[in-house]
Amino acid sequence: MAQTITEKIIAKHTEENQAKAGSIVSAKVDLVLANDITAPLAIKELEKAGIKTVFDPEKIALVPDHFVPNKDIKSAEQAKLLREFAAKQKITNYFEVGRMGIEHALLPEQGLVKPGDLIVGADSHTCTYGALGAFATGMGSTDIASAMALGETWLIVPQTKLFNYRGKKRDWVSGKDFILYTIGQIGVDGALYESMEFTGDAIENLSIDGRLSMCNMAIEAGAKNGIIAPDDATKDYLKGRVEGEIDIIKSDEDAKYVQTYDINVEDIELQVALPCLPSNSKGVSEIEKTKIDQVIIGSCTNGRLEDLRTAAKILKGKKVAKSSRLIVIPATQNIYKQALDEGLIDIFLESEAAVSTPTCGPCLGGYMGVLAEGEKALATTNRNFKGRMGHLNSEVYLSGPAVAAASAIAGYITSPEDID
Amino acid sequence: MTIKGKVHKYGANIDTDAIIPARHLNTSDPLELAKYCLEGLDKDFAKKVEPGDIVVAEENFGCGSSREHAPVSLKAAGVAAVIASSFARIFYRNAINIGLPVIASPEAVLAIKGSSQVEIDLEKGLINVEGKSIKTRPFPEFVLKIIEAGGLMNLTKEMVKNSKL
Numbered sequence: 001m002a003q004t005i006t007e008k009i010i011a012k013h014t015e016e017n018q019a020k021a022g023s024i025v026s027a028k029v030d031l032v033l034a035n036d037i038t039a040p041l042a043i044k045e046l047e048k049a050g051i052k053t054v055f056d057p058e059k060i061a062l063v064p065d066h067f068v069p070n071k072d073i074k075s076a077e078q079a080k081l082l083r084e085f086a087a088k089q090k091i092t093n094y095f096e097v098g099r100m101g102i103e104h105a106l107l108p109e110q111g112l113v114k115p116g117d118l119i120v121g122a123d124s125h126t127c128t129y130g131a132l133g134a135f136a137t138g139m140g141s142t143d144i145a146s147a148m149a150l151g152e153t154w155l156i157v158p159q160t161k162l163f164n165y166r167g168k169k170r171d172w173v174s175g176k177d178f179i180l181y182t183i184g185q186i187g188v189d190g191a192l193y194e195s196m197e198f199t200g201d202a203i204e205n206l207s208i209d210g211r212l213s214m215c216n217m218a219i220e221a222g223a224k225n226g227i228i229a230p231d232d233a234t235k236d237y238l239k240g241r242v243e244g245e246i247d248i249i250k251s252d253e254d255a256k257y258v259q260t261y262d263i264n265v266e267d268i269e270l271q272v273a274l275p276c277l278p279s280n281s282k283g284v285s286e287i288e289k290t291k292i293d294q295v296i297i298g299s300c301t302n303g304r305l306e307d308l309r310t311a312a313k314i315l316k317g318k319k320v321a322k323s324s325r326l327i328v329i330p331a332t333q334n335i336y337k338q339a340l341d342e343g344l345i346d347i348f349l350e351s352e353a354a355v356s357t358p359t360c361g362p363c364l365g366g367y368m369g370v371l372a373e374g375e376k377a378l379a380t381t382n383r384n385f386k387g388r389m390g391h392l393n394s395e396v397y398l399s400g401p402a403v404a405a406a407s408a409i410a411g412y413i414t415s416p417e418d419i420d
Numbered sequence: 421m422t423i424k425g426k427v428h429k430y431g432a433n434i435d436t437d438a439i440i441p442a443r444h445l446n447t448s449d450p451l452e453l454a455k456y457c458l459e460g461l462d463k464d465f466a467k468k469v470e471p472g473d474i475v476v477a478e479e480n481f482g483c484g485s486s487r488e489h490a491p492v493s494l495k496a497a498g499v500a501a502v503i504a505s506s507f508a509r510i511f512y513r514n515a516i517n518i519g520l521p522v523i524a525s526p527e528a529v530l531a532i533k534g535s536s537q538v539e540i541d542l543e544k545g546l547i548n549v550e551g552k553s554i555k556t557r558p559f560p561e562f563v564l565k566i567i568e569a570g571g572l573m574n575l576t577k578e579m580v581k582n583s584k585l
């Protein structure tokens with residue numbers, strides 16, 4: 001029977017080699033992820049259940065990134081718990097400060113994600129890895145504790161919505177704009193429990209960084225996973241990161257989709273999502289002049305090299321508006337180093353931006369840029385829920401790096417076209 | 421198992437940042453998390469909630485992050501069950517895994533008023549409210565298995581033991 005890529009990958013991980021949308025299966029996992037917020041709960045659960053060893057210390061990734069470098073004593077204790085657990089269990093993929101990065105930028109970069117893999121993580125944005133043709137989904141700490149113990153998990157095989165993007169995108173438009181536009185169309189529960197499969201010539205022409213941004217936000221439409229079939233660009237990206245043959249799985253031509261959307265990307269303008277939902281997206285030209293107190297360029301959505309290059313191109317020779325402040329956070333240590341080598345960090349510093357070591361930090365209102373009452377931020381992150389970045393009466397607007405950089409210069413939300 | 425309690429009713433898309441803001445995630449202590457339960461939505465919730473109360477909401481309850489701290493804080497605050505028109509999937513799994521009953525029923529949500537007293541019969545999948553008895557979809561088999569085992573970790577423990585035989 002014809003199958004979607006998601007069904008094929010899940011099937012490959014079951015004993016019966018079967019997975020049909022709607023059925024419940026027990027599936028083997030290739031990688032289990034947790035971070036400094038979710039791992040402590042998982043570790044406690046394992047201890048409570050008296051489970052002494054994980055199923056495979058090489059198939060677990062622990063990344064302290066949310067409040068690390070430690071923001072306060074409590075978060076230091078959580079990071080310590082993680083560190084000690086990693087040492088005791090001999091977890092090979094534990095990433096200490098100085099080697100770490102935001103998990104969803106880090107794992108693909110480190111070659112821990114391959115097409116055809118089945119990955120579960122105690123973080124909702126685990127769905128990011130679908131960009132490389134893996135089935136990846138977020139779960140809670142107890143689910144992850146169970147997966148760490150058993151090397152398997154239960155899943156309801158999702159049905160799939162197909163999003164076909166065609167045409168040539170406009171200047172400055174990125175994967176972030178595609179996904180904000182799409183969530184604007186279908187809403188924050190538009191793909192609840194389902195798989196979002198992205199395809200079409202505009203996706204083939206999209207960089208891997210752009211694809212990662214798109215799949216990252218599948219959860220913002222309620223989806224279980226986002227996925228893009230691997231192609232030559234995927235293979236190029238994996239070269240030097242992943243050894244051995246790469247399993248190229250694609251949906252069958254006659255696979256069944258619950259719905260198919262046809263999107264002409266020529267219609268997609270640079271996007272901004274207004275508070276307090278990612279689905280409140282609009283073209284930047286439709287946004288009234290909105291003064292911005294703080295701009296954040298970073299996070300697992302848009303802290304990658306391509307994002308920093310875009311921002312630097314716009315910021316070069318310009319200064320951040322006096323009424324605003326810009327914080328740039330490269331998503332991993334390697335991205336940081338490469339940005340340094342390419343002179344991007346210099347451009348940021350010259351433009352009077354603050355540049356930080358990798359961390360989730362302000363994305364979830366943790367530290368490194370928490371908002372005061374009444375403040376407005378524009379961020380390249382993925383969530384603009386009420387109070388997400390600080391005070392309950394502060395507001396977050398979402399965009400890609402181009403609008404973020406331009407707005408930092410202007411001091412209000414604007415497009416790079418309007419910056420001379 | 422029957423749950424009977426007074427209702428706290430809210431709208432759609434109640435996200436996990438509203439249930440437990442991230443600034444409180446530097447701990448995983450349930451009682452500590454309970455103090456800030458629903459702080460992002462209703463500042464006084466933690467003060468007014470009483471053990472056995474039922475939270476009712478519209479579509480997509482628990483959307484956003486995967487933080488298990490969200491259902492943990494609700495449960496530790498005394499919430500006995502959540503009824504919503506629909507749930508975000510990670511929240512739904514998390515709630516079941518930690519033993520917080522969650523029931524998706526648009527019909528019940530329509531019938532329940534802010535001032536209602538609600539009675540839930542989990543085994544029969546019945547919600548009694550305002551003189552009506554509303555039938556909900558019973559839990560799928562695997563969920564019942566988790567509930568019967570007393571949570572996912574107990575089931576895991578059994579499975580680890582069995583695999584070692």
Ligand code: SF4
Pocket residue numbers: 066102103104123125299300301359360363364381382
């Ligand atoms: S950058 Fe933000 S969204 Fe991404 S993992 Fe960190 S906190 Fe979550």
